[in-house]
Amino acid sequence: MxxxxxxxxxxxxxxxxxxxxxxxxxxxxxxxxxxxxxxGYFRLWKSLPQLPSSAVYILDADENNIWVQTVDGNLYTFQLYCGSQDCNQWSQIDDLVGVTPFQCAPIQRESICKSLESGFLQSNPRTGEVKECVAINGCFPKATETRFALMVDGTVKYWHHQNGLxxxxxxxxxxxxxxxxxxxxxxxxxxxxxxxxxx
Known part of the structure; x- marks a missing residue:
């Protein structure tokens, strides 16, 4: 055996x-x-409150503010952080004199739109939904990065990320x-x- x-x-x-x-x-x-x-890969895109009428163009922006023009020709601004609940809304301005961004570097436009669109997270803008976008880098030493996206439906989304030194x-x-x-x-x-x- x-x-x-x-x-x-x-x-x-x-x-x-x-x-x-x-x-x-x-x-x-x-x-x-x-x-x-x-x-900032875990930071989510958020929607700003609805405008009185649809936005058609981003006039300018900085790390904490955005200025837009709406379809009826009016100009509005929104401040992301101001320490008060009363400022969490769009404010109408009279003319371009009220567009006063504080920028340490020129904002980036349009060329970054494709990089904003992603299907990875549900909150991210979807392909074809972004009409216009801008990216702003904060002033030293804050190391912030803010992005605003104007959607085809006239609403505005934003993404904000901050790193300390x-x-x-x-x-x-x-x-x-x-x-x-x-x-x-x-x-x-x-x-x-x-x-x-x-x-």
């Missing part, structure tokens, strides 16, 4: 291998998440040092408990 071949026992992953895999994976994933967050360094320390260290502690504790239970 042929000898029965005894099944080989499965090799268990050693503590060092598991620790290396866990720490490396944590470091890579945490850094990818930090980079995505730093570039120390945010990249904080993200690097958190994703490269802190989180991998925490994962290493968790793996060590679980391995110690497993060995005690087996013993």
């Amino acid at each position: 042929d000898k029965e071949i005894e099944p080989q026992p499965r090799r268990k992953l050693t503590y060092r291998v598991v620790l290396l895999i866990a720490v490396t994976a944590t470091c890579i994933l945490a850094n990818l998440f930090a980079i995505a967050a730093r570039h 120390l945010v990249p360094y904080f993200d690097l320390a958190l994703s490269t040092l802190v989180l991998p260290y925490v994962v290493a502690i968790i793996v060590s504790v679980l391995y110690s408990k497993g060995r005690r239970n087996m013993g």
Whole structure:
């Protein structure tokens, strides 16, 4: 009779291998998440309140304000952040003298429209829905980025993202040092408990 071949026992992953895999994976994933967050990939587009009539053109904008012209020829402005609930609405201005953006660099127009359109997030403007768009970079040291999109239905959407000067360094320390260290502690504790239970 042929000898029965005894099944080989499965090799268990050693503590060092598991620790290396866990720490490396944590470091890579945490850094990818930090980079995505730093570039605003998790920021959602939001709609501004409805105008009295449909907007047809973005006159100008800065990191906190936008000025538009509507189909009836009127001019309106909207301020994103002012610390008061009363300002969360469109305000009509008399003429172009009231268009007073504070810009440290010229705004970008039209060429960025295609980069704004994405099906990745439900709040993002859809392909073919954007009529006009502008992008504004904030003044140093705020490191802000604001985008306004005029939709084909005459409404306006915006996207705002801000990074502090120390945010990249904080993200690097958190994703490269802190989180991998925490994962290493968790793996060590679980391995110690497993060995005690087996013993």
